[in-house]
Amino acid sequence: MRKETILYVEGVTVSFDGFLALKELSFYMDYGELRAMIGPNGAGKSTMLDVICGKTRATKGRVIFGKNDTNITKMLEQDIVKAGIGRKFQNPSIFSNLTVFENFELSLRKKTKGVFYTLLTRKTAKDREKIYSVLETVGLVDKADVMAGSLSHGEKQRVEIGMVVAQDPELVLLDEPVAGMSVKETESTAELILSISKNHTVLVIDHDMDFIKSIAQKVTVLHDGMVLCEGTMDEVQKDERVIEKYLGREK
Ligand code: ADP
Numbered sequence: 001m002r003k004e005t006i007l008y009v010e011g012v013t014v015s016f017d018g019f020l021a022l023k024e025l026s027f028y029m030d031y032g033e034l035r036a037m038i039g040p041n042g043a044g045k046s047t048m049l050d051v052i053c054g055k056t057r058a059t060k061g062r063v064i065f066g067k068n069d070t071n072i073t074k075m076l077e078q079d080i081v082k083a084g085i086g087r088k089f090q091n092p093s094i095f096s097n098l099t100v101f102e103n104f105e106l107s108l109r110k111k112t113k114g115v116f117y118t119l120l121t122r123k124t125a126k127d128r129e130k131i132y133s134v135l136e137t138v139g140l141v142d143k144a145d146v147m148a149g150s151l152s153h154g155e156k157q158r159v160e161i162g163m164v165v166a167q168d169p170e171l172v173l174l175d176e177p178v179a180g181m182s183v184k185e186t187e188s189t190a191e192l193i194l195s196i197s198k199n200h201t202v203l204v205i206d207h208d209m210d211f212i213k214s215i216a217q218k219v220t221v222l223h224d225g226m227v228l229c230e231g232t233m234d235e236v237q238k239d240e241r242v243i244e245k246y247l248g249r250e251k
Pocket residue numbers: 016019021039040041042043044045046047048
């Protein structure tokens with residue numbers, strides 16, 4: 001039988017020189033879930049992702065991942081990628097002077113070899129195939145040889161999502177994937193995330209309520225470094241604490 005829980009974030013505290021960005025935060029995800037996380041600016045959402053992917057160290061608590069219950073709390077970032085966690089950052093991190101295809105190549109090899117090795121090795125037919133299959137998923141096949149810097153904002157975001165998917169992680173973490181997108185771009189990104197979630201466990205952080213509503217089964221509301229509440233979008237929107245602290249009341 002398949003183990004249910006893919007991720008345990010348990011009692012995680014992050015202190016930045018005494019300022020507590022996360023306060024004994026506990027958060028769990030099941031295999032196959034498409035979860036959304038919302039909450040005001042500064043709630044600690046990105047910090048939580050930083051802890052999961054090893055960019056920021058937990059001051060207290062632990063993070064357990066995967067079918068062997070690997071303790072990843074102190075693992076290096078690249079080892080966490082290898083363990084099966086992929087993350088799209090809030091700010092774009094693609095290389096403008098490389099083509100879309102080359103950006104994908106980099107991302108693919110980062111998982112197995114590290115960046116420097118990547119630049120020196122030739123691509124295999126298998127890599128090519130994999131890259132084209134992901135380009136198709138993100139709808140960018142015809143942009144493969146275009147410089148990434150010349151893409152529209154929406155396309156850049158799709159490249160980034162694709163680069164994460166190309167690493168074939170079990171768990172995909174997306175930090176504000178539709179920020180700055182038009183309504184149409186947001187809708188097509190929602191479709192893209194739904195299709196990714198068929199084969200991956202996905203956590204999406206965002207502020208756009210219509211977007212979250214269109215994708216998420218379960219929503220976690222983070223506030224002040226702690227989980228404020230968790231449930232369906234309907235449940236969360238009716239929660240008094242969420243209305244008070246985040247959504248606000250209709251006037
Ligand atoms: P969110 O993503 O929910 O908007 P963040 O996780 O980015 O929130 O930030 C949570 C809090 O931690 C904020 O008050 C932010 O200013 C602070 N913070 C984040 N990163 C650092 C850092 N490297 N050093 C100091 N404070 C930080």
